[in-house]
Amino acid sequence: MQDKKQKEEEIILRAANLTLGYGAADIVKDVSLSIRRAEIAAIIGPNGSGKSTLLKALARLLPIRSGKITLGNADMWEQPTRQVAQRVAFLPQSADFPPDITVMELVRMGRLPHRGFWDGFSRKDAAASEAALRRTGLIPFARRPLRALSGGERQRVRLAMALAQEPEILLLDEPTTYLDIRHQLALMELVEHLHDTLGLTVVMVLHDLNQAVRYSHHLIALTDGRVMADGAPEEVFTRDLVRDLYGVESLVRDVELAGRRTRLCLPERVAQEKEGEAV
Numbered sequence: 001m002q003d004k005k006q007k008e009e010e011i012i013l014r015a016a017n018l019t020l021g022y023g024a025a026d027i028v029k030d031v032s033l034s035i036r037r038a039e040i041a042a043i044i045g046p047n048g049s050g051k052s053t054l055l056k057a058l059a060r061l062l063p064i065r066s067g068k069i070t071l072g073n074a075d076m077w078e079q080p081t082r083q084v085a086q087r088v089a090f091l092p093q094s095a096d097f098p099p100d101i102t103v104m105e106l107v108r109m110g111r112l113p114h115r116g117f118w119d120g121f122s123r124k125d126a127a128a129s130e131a132a133l134r135r136t137g138l139i140p141f142a143r144r145p146l147r148a149l150s151g152g153e154r155q156r157v158r159l160a161m162a163l164a165q166e167p168e169i170l171l172l173d174e175p176t177t178y179l180d181i182r183h184q185l186a187l188m189e190l191v192e193h194l195h196d197t198l199g200l201t202v203v204m205v206l207h208d209l210n211q212a213v214r215y216s217h218h219l220i221a222l223t224d225g226r227v228m229a230d231g232a233p234e235e236v237f238t239r240d241l242v243r244d245l246y247g248v249e250s251l252v253r254d255v256e257l258a259g260r261r262t263r264l265c266l267p268e269r270v271a272q273e274k275e276g277e278a279v
């Protein structure tokens with residue numbers, strides 16, 4: 001029991017006083033957060049609050065201005081690129097692929113961090129790609145070109161490509177945006193299933209607050225590049241948080257959904273702007 005507890009408490013990814021930006025502007029400011037091994041963390045916050053910027057930095061795709069990111073026990077930037085790529089997979093908000101590439105070809109590209117430049121495609125690479133296709137229900141689509149897939153299927157292919165990488169940490173930037181509700185739900189269920197079966201650590205930026213609360217163990221709210229709330233969704237997700245984050249009054253209610261307690265938020269109206277003290 002003690003062992004299990006310790007494992008659950010293991011911090012796999014930590015940002016300490018992280019500042020990030022582009023050009024003259026600092027976008028993420030002095031952000032500190034800790035991601036525990038095998039948890040699902042959701043990052044929420046208004047447009048432009050720095051969510052994607054933060055996620056990119058956690059994938060080591062953006063240099064750090066100040067602060068530090070620790071992956072496992074060591075500074076992420078002091079680890080070999082390939083080692084980081086083997087441990088962390090990142091799905092950007094959008095990505096263009098050559099439309100003629102097939103599902104199988106793309107998923108196999110996920111193996112690149114595990115192969116030397118001159119190495120051929122090993123049996124292990126083939127097995128990992130096949131497993132990724134199977135886990136995402138894409139075996140029947142393996143030979144199809146990407147252009148012949150729906151948005152939901154394409155998103156699953158991107159997830160499969162990340163899985164083929166056999167990462168410990170999966171970073172997803174708004175994976176459900178542009179999908180209809182059935183495909184959104186299917187994707188969230190798939191992510192949850194992969195988390196449960198593979199013990200993956202998941203950090204995802206989600207636009208949909210109800211999805212964020214329902215599918216995460218850990219909620220991080222960003223506004224203007226700073227952390228406004230960080231904790232268990234049932235503790236930090238409140239009507240006040242929604243107002244402070246988005247300037248929206250909302251109805252927030254605890255409900256039972258599919259046999260589990262969760263909290264739903266229904267936006268009510270745009271909150272009154274505070275002008276000085278007058279409302």
Ligand code: ADP
Pocket residue numbers: 022023027045046047048049050051052053054
């Ligand atoms: P979010 O994902 O929360 O909507 P982003 O992290 O994408 O926010 O963007 C935060 C801010 O950083 C925005 O003001 C955006 O214009 C700016 N920004 C994002 N990417 C770049 C970039 N590559 N170059 C310059 N500014 C950027």
Ligand code: MG
Pocket residue numbers: 051052053093
């Ligand atoms: Mg974004």
